[in-house]
Amino acid sequence: MLISSGGTMDGAAVKLLGDPLRARIVRLLASEQMCTCHLIEETGARQPTISHHLKILREAGFVTAEPSGRFTYYRLSPQAIRELASSLLDLADQADRAQRLRRPCD
Template identity: 70%
Template sequence: MQSGGVADAAVKLFGDPLRAEIVRLLAREQMCTCHLVDDTGARQSTISYHLRVLREAGFVAAEPRGRYTYYRLRPEALSMLTSGIADLTVQAHQAQAVRRPCP
């Protein structure tokens, strides 16, 4: 994952406080929209919007179960993000010794 991709992915995951809360909730268990509405107090349409953002970014998978759809975090996507952040951390440490001269 390139550094721009890492930043974009991190924003998709944690760029909104409600979306970050949804991620924290889904880290504990699979949930349907009604659970997320109850636990967050947000409107169903708002929860659906954030779930769509997370699905499109590849962080959440959906699984239909009867009348309901359950959502879960995709650990492999989180692993790719953490690996990308680790690479950025290494680069940041190395950059401490590098300064571009001004013209």
């Protein structure tokens, strides 16, 4: 689960949403599989920067890699995105219920 029972995002979700370049990489990979050279071309970022963000996304389970000859293609994991979306919906439901609750002050 990407959102803890306390309602806070854990590290995996923050890693997906916490950086504009990573978010852009995720949007690009939602459309098609790409190798690092494609991501460099699309974003204008340097190779070490793209590789760093791909590593974070892979470790968080949002991206998988598949070697193809001398290139490696990256793809977005639909299941990981669905789990995140489900966790966010649960959080929204919890927030709806909280609209009726108010802790009294002492």
